[in-house]
Amino acid sequence: MKRIGVLTGGGDCPGLNPTIRAVVRKAIHDNYDVVGIKNGWKGLIDQDTIHLDLNSISGILVKGGTILGTSRTNPFKDPKNVEKVKAHFKALKLYCLIAIGGEDTLGVANKLCKIGVPVVGIPKTIDNDLNATDFTFGFDTAVNIAMEAIDRLHTTAESHHRVMVVEVMGRHAGWIATYAGIAGGADMILIPEQPTALEDIVAVLKKRRQRGKTFSIVVAAEGAMLKDYSMVLKTEKKDAFGHVVLGGIGQLLAEKIEEATGYETRVTVLGHIQRGGSPTAFDRVLSTRFGIKAIELVNEKQFGKMVCLDGNQIKSVPLTKAVGKLKTVDMDFFNMARIFFG
Numbered sequence: 001m002k003r004i005g006v007l008t009g010g011g012d013c014p015g016l017n018p019t020i021r022a023v024v025r026k027a028i029h030d031n032y033d034v035v036g037i038k039n040g041w042k043g044l045i046d047q048d049t050i051h052l053d054l055n056s057i058s059g060i061l062v063k064g065g066t067i068l069g070t071s072r073t074n075p076f077k078d079p080k081n082v083e084k085v086k087a088h089f090k091a092l093k094l095y096c097l098i099a100i101g102g103e104d105t106l107g108v109a110n111k112l113c114k115i116g117v118p119v120v121g122i123p124k125t126i127d128n129d130l131n132a133t134d135f136t137f138g139f140d141t142a143v144n145i146a147m148e149a150i151d152r153l154h155t156t157a158e159s160h161h162r163v164m165v166v167e168v169m170g171r172h173a174g175w176i177a178t179y180a181g182i183a184g185g186a187d188m189i190l191i192p193e194q195p196t197a198l199e200d201i202v203a204v205l206k207k208r209r210q211r212g213k214t215f216s217i218v219v220a221a222e223g224a225m226l227k228d229y230s231m232v233l234k235t236e237k238k239d240a241f242g243h244v245v246l247g248g249i250g251q252l253l254a255e256k257i258e259e260a261t262g263y264e265t266r267v268t269v270l271g272h273i274q275r276g277g278s279p280t281a282f283d284r285v286l287s288t289r290f291g292i293k294a295i296e297l298v299n300e301k302q303f304g305k306m307v308c309l310d311g312n313q314i315k316s317v318p319l320t321k322a323v324g325k326l327k328t329v330d331m332d333f334f335n336m337a338r339i340f341f342g
């Protein structure tokens, strides 16, 4: 019986457990043995694994997070770790690996494929910024959480005649901000793709007051920037993939808005609430379809590929096409949201 290893890497997101469940169910159905590798690539460096059977995945469809654990480990930071990954792949008698992750995890998968480790990738991230797939799972859940927060902020903003700034996740791409902003009726949306001038925000807020609207909602992605200001970081420290920790644009915006308009302003930072909890039906179905397709690719020996959503069809693309370039917000789509600014 051939053995498949499965791991989840990078930031967690709703939909990881349904993916693991689908991978294990389909793999067992197709006569494979499945080993879970704990905490992303770290588990392959440390040979930290768990056997996965029907019992281990029972009841996980509705659960957020990942039963395998995750980490932001990059084995390519140290050549010794790459050797360990290769050696442990052999020691565990693995036929291939299924890597569930975003740009960083799948970037490692792509490099490993090039040195002879057979991997199939499955895209995940709440940021929805992975190239070569229309959507990643986790995104829909995050958008719904952010939309609900905006709905709730609307009633308190209206009662107090305040400006409410909502900071959502989105490091390099403003997909969550744009979708949640449109769905929640935001009066202004700021995304990393396009720095916004403070004067433009102030003009929108003033225009609303002039037409009798005494409250406003401003949605900002954490990676958004104000023109003439640099990106707001929480710390300068970088992770294994060179990413800084973002956060603070909401606070900066609230201060600048209040200063420039005199309108009382509050800020809400949604943070990791967007990554927690039960996945939406859309994310459960998408992640299940991805998991099934990944095993089909294994059956066909299509290694070095990533499953993807193309329209409403589940297809596959070479990993090289998926990594290296992020999928940022389409500006035509963003311009549609602008109609509602002010």
Ligand code: F6P
Residues within 6 Å of the ligand: 011, 102, 125, 126, 127, 169, 170, 171, 222, 246, 275
């Ligand atoms: O990549 C997904 C993401 O949620 C980003 O939107 C965010 O900047 C980052 O992860 C936060 O990472 P951490 O969990 O390490 O704080």
